[in-house]
Structure formats: C-alpha cells, structure tokens
Amino acid sequence: MCVSQVKCAARSHGDSVTSGATRWSGRPSPASGFWNRFHTACHARVVTGDTAEPQGRVPLRAVARVTLDDVARRAGVSAATASRALGDHPHVAEATRHRVREAAAALDYVASPEASRLAGGPTGRVAVLVPHPSRWFFGELIEGLEAELRAAELDLVLFRVGGPEDRRDFFARLPARRKVDAVVVLAFAVDEAEHARLASLGVAVVAAGGRVASYPSVGIDDHRAGRRAVDHLLHLGHRRIGMLAGGDEQRLSPDPDGRSSAWRAALRDAGAEPDEELVATAPWSGEGGAEAMARLLGLSTPPTAVFAHCDEMALGAVRTLRRAGLRVPEDLSVIGIDDHPLAALTDLTTVAQPVREQGRRAGELVVDALRGSAPPRVPPAEMLPTHLVLRGTTAPPGAAR
Amino acid sequence: MCVSQVKCAARSHGDSVTSGATRWSGRPSPASGFWNRFHTACHARVVTGDTAEPQGRVPLRAVARVTLDDVARRAGVSAATASRALGDHPHVAEATRHRVREAAAALDYVASPEASRLAGGPTGRVAVLVPHPSRWFFGELIEGLEAELRAAELDLVLFRVGGPEDRRDFFARLPARRKVDAVVVLAFAVDEAEHARLASLGVAVVAAGGRVASYPSVGIDDHRAGRRAVDHLLHLGHRRIGMLAGGDEQRLSPDPDGRSSAWRAALRDAGAEPDEELVATAPWSGEGGAEAMARLLGLSTPPTAVFAHCDEMALGAVRTLRRAGLRVPEDLSVIGIDDHPLAALTDLTTVAQPVREQGRRAGELVVDALRGSAPPRVPPAEMLPTHLVLRGTTAPPGAAR
DNA sequence: CCTCCGTCCGGAAGCGCTTTCATCACGCGG
DNA sequence: CCGCGTGATGAAAGCGCTTCCGGACGGAGG
Known part of the structure; x- marks a missing residue:
C-alpha cells in the first residue's frame, strides 16, 4: 500500500535486507505505524505505490531538527561549550555565551527535553x-x-x-x-x-x-469558613440550622471535619446544642444537595436554615425547596461555600474562597x-x-x- | 551549608577536584538546587554539615532505578531481546517474552520515557x-x-x-x-x-x-442543535424569539455561525423574518448572558422567548429576567444548549449534548x-x-x- | 624565568533505550 | 551430508544532551 515505508538505513545498506526484516518494517505493527510515519520520518522514506496519497498527507515533518551541535557549529564552539553557555554555567566567556545565544536564537533551537533529561537535567x-x-x-x-x-x-x-x-x-x-x-x-x-x-x-x-x-x-481554613457561614445564620436569628455535608468516603477533602466541626462549634457557642439529626451527608454535587435537603425536609421539625458544604449542594437544596413549594429565603435560608460563578447568578449567599x-x-x-x-x-x-x-x-x- | 553536595564522580576521582569545580557544584545555581537534591541523587551524596537536616528531609530517592538491563539480566537475556519482548516485536520466542515480562513485573520496571523517546520511540x-x-x-x-x-x-x-x-x-x-x-x-x-x-x-x-x-x-452539529432549540420555541407558538449569541472574537467556536444560522433558518422556515435587533452577542458566560438579556429587554418590543447559545448564558438571562420582575416561563421563555448539571437544578430547558x-x-x-x-x-x-x-x-x- | 592557579574551552563518557546487523542453531530438500 | 533459509538472540551503534576531565593559555607570585 501507499503507506509502506522503508528505513533509509536498510536501504542504504543495499539490498542486503533480509526478507524478514523487510516484512517487519513494511507491515507496521499496531504499535509502530504512526511512529514510522511521523517520528522517524527523518530516517524514513515513504514509498508511494500507485494509489498515491491524494490528501497530501505526506509525512508532516516540516521543521528540520536543530541540534545542539548545529548551534555549536554556527557559533564556532564545541557542543560542550554551547551547552554551558545556554545553561548559564560559569567559566564561559561573555562573548562566547553571547555568540551561542545568538546562534540558538537564529536557528530557533529548542533543546530536546528527552535528551536533556536523560543526561541528568530536569523534565520540566x-x-x-x-x-x-x-x-x-x-x-x-x-x-x-x-x-x-x-x-x-x-x-x-x-x-x-x-x-x-x-x-x-x-x-x-x-x-x-x-x-x-x-x-x-x-x-x-x-x-x-x-x-x-x-x-x-x-x-x-x-x-x-x-x-x-x-x-x-x-x-x-475550612473551620473558619464554616464558622463564617453558620455564624451568619445564627446572627440572623436562626437556631435550628441544618447541615448538608459533603460525603467523604474517598477522603476528597483533607480536612473533612473542618466544616462540620465549625457547625457544631458555632451552634454550641450560640448556646444551641447541635442536633445530629439535622446533618445530612451526600455527594459533593447539586444532586447530592437536593437529595440531602429532601431528607431534612422529611424531619418532623425541619430546620429554618441550612448550611451546605459547597455551593453546588446549596443550589441543589434550593431546587428541592422550590419544588416543595417553599420560598427561599422567606421559609428557609440557604448558605454555601465557594462562590461558584453560578452562585452569583442564582443569588446564593455564600462564603467565598479564592480558588484560582x-x-x-x-x-x-x-x-x-x-x-x-x-x-x-x-x-x-x-x-x-x-x-x-x-x-x-x-x-x-x-x-x- | 547542610545542602552542599558533591558529585560522586568528582569524589571518586580522588581530591583532584579543582576548587572552581567544587565551587560550582557546591553552590547550587537557582536552576540546579533541586535537581542536585532529587534527580541526580543517585550520583550525589549529601554532605551534611553540623546543622544536619532535622526534618529527616534527606534525599527522597527511595526506589532504585530499575533499568532495562536489570530486567534483561534477571530474565537471562540481552537488553536488545528484553526491549523486543516488551515492545511486542516479532521474532521473540514466546517463552522468552514471557520470562522478560515476568522479570519486568517483578522488578516493577517502567521504561524511562526519555530514553525511549530519544532512541526513536514515542513520548507517550x-x-x-x-x-x-x-x-x-x-x-x-x-x-x-x-x-x-x-x-x-x-x-x-x-x-x-x-x-x-x-x-x-x-x-x-x-x-x-x-x-x-x-x-x-x-x-x-x-x-x-x-x-x-x-x-x-x-x-x-x-x-x-x-x-x-x-x-x-x-x-x-451546531446548526441542528440550534434548530432543535428554536424549533421548540416556535412549536410552543413563539414568533418573536431573541438570541443570546456567544461572542467569538477569539474564534472559540469552530462553527461560530452554526447556532446563529440555525436561529435564522428556523425563523424563516416558520415564516417569520429574523429580526437582527433580537440578537445580542456577549461572552460565553453567565454574566454575558445576563448582560445580553438586559439589552434585549431594553427593546421597544422585547422578545417573548430567547435562545441562548449555552446554558450558562441562559442562566444569566434567567437572573436578569427575575430581577426585572418577569416570570420565567410565564412572561418569557428561555432555552439553552449543553445540559449543564446546573441546568437540571435550575429547571432550565435545554438541548443536551454528550460532552464527556x-x-x-x-x-x-x-x-x-x-x-x-x-x-x-x-x-x-x-x-x-x-x-x-x-x-x-x-x-x-x-x-x- | 619558572611555577601555580585561574579561566575558558574541547574531547569524550555516558544517560537508558531502540534498532540494525551479525551470529547461531535448527531443520529441510537435494 | 552439505548448503541454505528461518527464527531467536546478542553486540553495538547511536538518539541529543550534560558533565567530567584535562589541555591551553595568561597573569600573578616567587
């Protein structure tokens, strides 16, 4: 087919290629086809058959690989010196360093990260x-x-x-x-x-x-953020405050208890004993919040306000409340944590954190x-x-x- | 200081290290400190001074570097054969391949991507x-x-x-x-x-x-998705339909006109001439949608429904409408595209696309x-x-x- | 005038892998 | 019983870079 390729090396050694070798390089294995085409393009030649590539899909290698040697040659120094010059090592004459830099810039040189790393440099x-x-x-x-x-x-x-x-x-x-x-x-x-x-x-x-x-x-500080949220609700006069806690089976949060403990501490400090019945745990998502809120609504005495561990959960809670015919905030207050962009759009009160x-x-x-x-x-x-x-x-x- | 390090190589060659060289490797440059510490740890020895690292922050290198040679040796073959075996090349006896695989697994071998790439393989x-x-x-x-x-x-x-x-x-x-x-x-x-x-x-x-x-x-198919949305609004009986178009200065969308042209085509097909006055362009965000919606509301005859290029914009529009005291959908219908998870939470009608x-x-x-x-x-x-x-x-x- | 010690530079040795080329053992028809 | 094709393997040559070593050179010090 038109994709058959032959190594230059094999070719240049005359026709001494064994049929085995030819078969191997001629029929790209599942793992080698692409590499033949792109990465070893500099060693390979495409042997187009009668059905020549119509799409102009010839090997893409357009930029010639510029090596450190090229730079060194152009600057009239050795590769060692070129490397030192580019790497800001001491003991390189200023003039030399400058010349090497110029040569590198002129040739649009980019060090091969692989070679660099292999020789002891960082991977970047x-x-x-x-x-x-x-x-x-x-x-x-x-x-x-x-x-x-x-x-x-x-x-x-x-x-x-x-x-x-x-x-x-x-x-x-x-x-x-x-x-x-x-x-x-x-x-x-x-x-x-x-x-x-x-x-x-x-x-x-x-x-x-x-x-x-x-x-x-x-x-x-998760605890502090939680306190800010719960204290706000307390300040407004709420005493029966529920919590929509982010589930943490996978230890997604390094401080899983920070926000939860804040809820307890805030209530205690306000003289209200935290009622564990008011804690609903669910996944950190809108759906999770919606479902958890539904559970709290099922209580004989539902809370008058809820603190959600994140805005997504808070928004889920709001939906559940609206569907239940309750008004937010008139019937029930909701607060989250994050300041998700959609919190602004949905007018959600929240504790903002600088995520970016x-x-x-x-x-x-x-x-x-x-x-x-x-x-x-x-x-x-x-x-x-x-x-x-x-x-x-x-x-x-x-x-x- | 306690972080001074000396190359093993320099050491093993006796004390023939020149003071210049010592100075250089002894005082890590801004770009070399870390590398000395971690990456060349196998070549380096930490010379702890009197203020020995108290944190136990000794070089972390815990796993010995397992090379292909180690695998080959363990399997009793040459590196070449090991490479072929692991690379699924032909002409390797099944038994050998198996042995190499086992050895690699036992040693927890991972090929160095740098070396692999450098030698012509893929980067992965x-x-x-x-x-x-x-x-x-x-x-x-x-x-x-x-x-x-x-x-x-x-x-x-x-x-x-x-x-x-x-x-x-x-x-x-x-x-x-x-x-x-x-x-x-x-x-x-x-x-x-x-x-x-x-x-x-x-x-x-x-x-x-x-x-x-x-x-x-x-x-x-952006055009088709847009048609689905606008046709839905038309089907409901709307004729004056606005569009909140995602701004595309940066050509963020490959088919910038797909959704827009759908709006025009749908309206025409329904016998309504598209009114360009009803098109408000803004960034692809909630804020953008909110602002664009505000512009449409400022028209002498606002639309009875709007089609937003994405759900975020649609949600922004909903906020603007609510703030303006308008009810959605009673006073004005809104539809988006995406099926963003928050669309479900906010009860937004939309055209879903399978993004993942x-x-x-x-x-x-x-x-x-x-x-x-x-x-x-x-x-x-x-x-x-x-x-x-x-x-x-x-x-x-x-x-x- | 001759060391000694710097500075600056080139030669060369790898880094760990893939690939080529050569080799070897085997089995087969002539 | 020899030559030869065939499949399995090993030795070795790089890939492009960094770094070590030592040589050349020049100025300071004896």
Missing part, C-alpha cells in the same frame, strides 16, 4: 492529581496552577484520581513515575501508604485546595521547591482568606410577611 | 489545548479524554490557550514542540498559519468539541492516529447526537393565567 514537567476535573472548583484550581507553571516554563501533566479504584490504581502503578519533577495533589487527603509511594517518586510534592501534613500546601489563587500559590510552591536551594524546615501551610458574600438566599427566620 | 504524551479549563464544558471534555488516554497509557499534558495573546504566544513558542505525540485542540478554530505551525510539530492533530477542517474531529462522550471519542481518534497504521483518507468528522430536554423555562407565549 509537573504532575497534577485531580479527583474531578469537570467540577468548577478543580477547573479553577488547575487554571491558576497552569498560569504559574507556564510562567516557569513547566508543563502540566494531568492525572485524574477520582474514585477509590482510580486511586488504588494510580498509587499502585504510579504512572507519574520517572516522568515528572513534582506532584501537586489537589484537594484530597493522602494516607500513610500513599505518602510513602509518592515519596518513592523522588519528587517534590505540594498540596492545594486543602492541607496535607508533611507537604507544603495551600488552602483555606490557591492554584496560583500552589504553582509558586512548586517552583520554589524546584528552583529553590533548600526546602523549608517545616512545610508551609498557607491559608488563604475567605469572606462572606451576602446575597438573596438568607434572611431572618419567619421573614415572610 | 498528548497535548491538549484548552481555552478555559474551569468552564464545565471543557472540564467535561478533558475528563472524557483523560479516561481514554489513560486506558491507552498515554499522558495528558495540558496547555491553556485562552485569550488572543495566549494564543499568539502558544503558536509562536509552540511549547508542545518535541514533547508530545499528538495534539488535541478543544473547541476552537485553527487558522491557516496556526495549522501550518501545528503541522510543523510533526504530530497527529485531533479536534474535539467542534469541527476543524483537515483534522479528524468530534463535535455536535466527545472527549472520549477524541481520545479514541488520538489512539487510532497513534496506533493505527494508515490515517484515513478524509479526516473523520464525527457528529454526536443532541436532544431536547424539556424542563421548566419554556412555555407557550402568554401562558400566564
């Missing part, structure tokens, strides 16, 4: 472990992280580590192995065994969107770890500020006129 | 170009893609290509260069110059979330391109089905009792 890659990329919170975190990593010329490799089996699989196979310089763990707790496994990667680890002991981390900023800071921590000389004695655990955003889903109890 | 990495990772649509696309790529043991490298300057920067610097086997472009159009640049990467290109001529792609599935299929196309032998003559352009989801934001005009 950072792994990001994320439970659920499509949730706004994680998307936002990633966005902040990406911006920072890009500025540092690091690439972001995404690994989804969602359900328990994903998680097991990841830590068992450790696909990030030998592939990255650092790992960022987004918003989930890492247990002892996993910690050990991660440590065996021999890379820097940073946590974002929550705290992980023993790693540098950025996050918010958390990603950004995590990126900085990574860069520090990679570029910095000495790691800090005690891993920094940054807490970014949160603030209450008053909107239309909270009001004093019995506010209906 | 796929670049994903995404405009806006925190938007649900893209997150979902990424999630689908990731699942598929993971199954094929490919890593996903994320590049945010958002605003025009990002875009220019990306295509100018082409950071994916020499780093990936394929590129997936999410939901944005690629112009001629960019196409050429991408082609120069010498990798496979796939588009998802929209069509891009000359690349294999997956997406939905698009990501998944894009992943398959990538794998096909990489593993497949011959690229298809004409790049496949898959259209995934959409369907109308009836909820509570649409009703016949004047439905208020």
